[in-house]
Amino acid sequence: MCGKVGLWLCLVVSVLGADYQVTIYPSYLSQGGRTHFEVDRWDGHNGLDSEHFIDKAKSIATESGRWLNRDLNGHTFQNTPQDPHHHGYPDPNHFKEPTFVQNICAKYKQNLQGYGNNSDIVMEIKGKSIRLYWPNWMNTSQHGGKFPNNLDAGAEFIVLLLKSIKQCTHGIIPKYFEVINEPDAAWKYIKWDIVIDFHKIVAQKLKSQFPGIQVGGPTKNGAISGSDKSDFRVWEFSRQFLDMSLDHLDFFSFHPYNFFIVEGNNYRFEGINEARLAGFIDLVESYANQKKGRSVPLILSEYGLSQVRGIDVNKPNPFIDWAYINQHNSHMFTYLNYRNVIDRAIGFILSYGTTLGEASLHYSLFHRDGSLANAAKAYKFWHHLSYQDQFLRIESPFDNKERKISPLAMGNSNNGDVLVLLHNYDRSQARIKLNFDHHWFTPSSGVSHCHYLNSHRQPVLEEWKSMHVSNGYVTVPADGSCIFVFHAKHNFRNVHTIKETTYYGNKMVMRIQKDCAICIFSCASCTYAATANVNVHSLGNVQYARLRIGVSLPGKSGGNPTPKTVLINNHHVTAFYQLFAPGRGHEDTRWEIYEYQIPANFLSSNSNEVKVEFNQSGGYVSTIALIIGN
Structure with missing residues (x-):
């Protein structure tokens, strides 16, 4: 075995005959005080669920994580009358009217009943629209008709909306609130300093009315992937927002997306995961530490696959379905390695969507009849992980190459199982040597749980297949993700925590x-x-x-x-x-x-x-x- 100095050198050298290797240590790994796989931080999908989908979603270990468009649906804000006693402000009595109150939160109540009152929902409002959004009595002349001139009056809509929800549920409101969804998409009409000021005003009003609510933003879209463009001028928008939010908000939220590009028989992904995501997170956290001497919690309220190019998204295509699942999983591997700052991540997959016709079905968990769609595999892959699973220290080789295998490891103190999770970014199958430091465990058999693209370009989730392990080698399919479970019966109760x-x-x-x-x-x-x-x-x-x-x-x-x-x-x-x-x-x-x-x-x-x-x-x-x- 390598000595104390030799061990450092030993890990740099690749094992002959293996495409890759990882080293697993018999130590729990705490990041930000967190060692457990906390299911509720990672199992959310976007949108409230219709009642008949709730039990089906629970069966694949996902739940509604984000309430969308409550201000836009039913023209809620647009149809609000003006307060006859306060010119330019919404009428508070309108938000107290019993029929209005019940319509506002009927679906939210169903989700609370189905998933439990402790469900940590993130709520957002659109705040702007390419169509008429705010009531016509409101002056929006300074922002091309898309946003109120009086920011305090605009913020009052949100306060009254939350009061209606609290009235309807007898005291329960969403734990997290995002002030505007992707405001950078409306840059032609709303200047960034207006966006920042509006977030501050809304946060002050909500916190004075609803103690305990956590307010954040700016839910920046996929443009963050190019934060380094033009001498980091794109990053400046995030920096300016942080100058305000580090004092007045509770979390920083953004939407990391990748693109799927198909050219003939070839395909590739572009976008933020993995390197650019790490780069952006480090920008945010480095700035927070310089300004305040602390980290800032992150909420990724949408993530995964965004645009698809080179294939008609309006036709059924399992290849596109696979791309959505692949990006959900590959992003998750990155997030779990940043669990010290990422408070929660909510995949942009819906229970069932028809907004964009067939294109929406590629990121829907279910078909109209409630049967599972391909996208459900994104959550079924993580289905059997639980709070009993605790992260172990795992290390990649420092071999002066691009890392193609993203690794995680866990130990279960209840049954002594060892779990090794591997995502393969390579286009070819990877053969991986699992090094258990100083031979603290030697696997001979186990079960594998893998998601991959088959030769017909269809997504496959091969669940819990028995396997033989020879000399510590396992195989991960090209562009695939695997969970390997070894019934080690290891005594994790007395291991130390790093x-x-x-x-x-x-x-x-x-x-x-x-x-x-x-x-x-x-x-x-x-x-x-x-x-x-x-x-x-x-x-x-x-x-x-x-x-x-x-x-x-x-x-x-x-x-x-x-x-x-x-x-x-x-x-x-x-x-x-x-x-x-x-x-x-x-x-x-x-x-x-x-x-x-x-x-x-x-x-x-x-x-x-x-x-x-x-x-x-x-x-x-x-x-x-x-x-x-x-």
């Missing part, structure tokens, strides 16, 4: 430029670099450390974003892996995320200087984060 903490650098969005200390006298061998300091209050007993670095270069090719040299406290570090970037070569920029392995003796209490050097100038180091496990 607490993982992320520390961010004191600078972000750092331009890569000449290192003046080297170039003052001669630039013949000039170095281009970015430098930041990461403050660690107390090192403690370090079990492992990683350095996560985001690098963005302009252009589709973007030169070579891989750092020439990375130093921490003047120690060179060389072993890394690179997060998966599906749209590489097709995006306007190259935004890459690298995770370097850091020996514990390279670290210092308090300030740790990180210097990232390149062969060329141009581009940015977006963030620097130091992840330490104690």
Whole structure:
């Protein structure tokens, strides 16, 4: 076996004959104080459910996670009369009228009864529309007829709506409230500073009326994937919002989506998962830590697959169905690795939708008759995970390559089972060596639970199939996801827990430029670099450390974003892996995320200087984060 120093080197070397490997440790892994698989944070789908779909949704371990369009449906806001005693404001008596109250929340009450009063629903309003939305007595002249001039009056609609819901349910309202859904889509009519001001006003009003409600935004859409465009000018919109929200709101929400592009027999995904998602989360959290010295909770109230290009979405097509399931699962693997800051994630899959005709059925859980549609496999894949399953420390090899396998591991203290979850980003089948550190467990058999695309381009969920394990090898299909369960009967009750903490650098969005200390006298061998300091209050007993670095270069090719040299406290570090970037070569920029392995003796209490050097100038180091496990 590798010694203490040798172990660090041992993990870098690939096992011969394996496409990949992961190392699993007999230690629970706590992120943000969370070790358990908390089902209610991950099992939500969008939209309230009709009564006859509720039991069917529960049977596949999903529930309604987000209440959509209550302001838009039935022209609720548009038909509101003006208060005869307060010009320009909605009439509060209209929102108290018994028939109105019952119509407002009838479906919400059904969902509370079906899923339980403790269901943590996120509620949103559209807030704007390409059609007439606000009542015609309201002055919307400053915003092209799409938004009220008087923001306080607009916010009053929301307060009265929540009061109606509380009246209807005898005291229950949604726990989370998003002020406007994807306001950036209305940029032609509503300036961003108006959006920010409206969020602040709504939050102040709701918190004064409904103690305990959590208010957030801005539910930014898929454009966040390009936050590094134009010298990070797109990121500036999120930064400006955070300047307000870190003081006045409870969470930051956004919608991470990928695109599905089909060209003949070839296909690819583009968008935010995996590298750009990690890059954006680190931007948000780094900024929050710089401004407030703390992280900000994230709610991903929609996610998954957005646009489909190259196939007619208005025709039944199981290939499109598979793409929705694949993106739901691949995003989930990323979210579970950021569970310290992601409070909850709600897939954009509906129980049943007809808004866009056949196109809606690709992301519907059920057919009209209640039978399961293909999209149900997105939740059936996670069906049997429970709160009894606790995350274990698992590590990818630092082999200086792009990581094609996203790994998770769990242990069940009740029955001693070991669960290994693997998502394969590669287009070919992956053979993976499971290394159980110091042979704490040696599997010989187990069961596999895999979702993949078959040769007929149809989604397949192969459930709980018995398998033999030889020398620790398992197989994950191309573009597939698998859960492997081993009945290890391991005693997890006495294992120790590793607490993982992320520390961010004191600078972000750092331009890569000449290192003046080297170039003052001669630039013949000039170095281009970015430098930041990461403050660690107390090192403690370090079990492992990683350095996560985001690098963005302009252009589709973007030169070579891989750092020439990375130093921490003047120690060179060389072993890394690179997060998966599906749209590489097709995006306007190259935004890459690298995770370097850091020996514990390279670290210092308090300030740790990180210097990232390149062969060329141009581009940015977006963030620097130091992840330490104690």
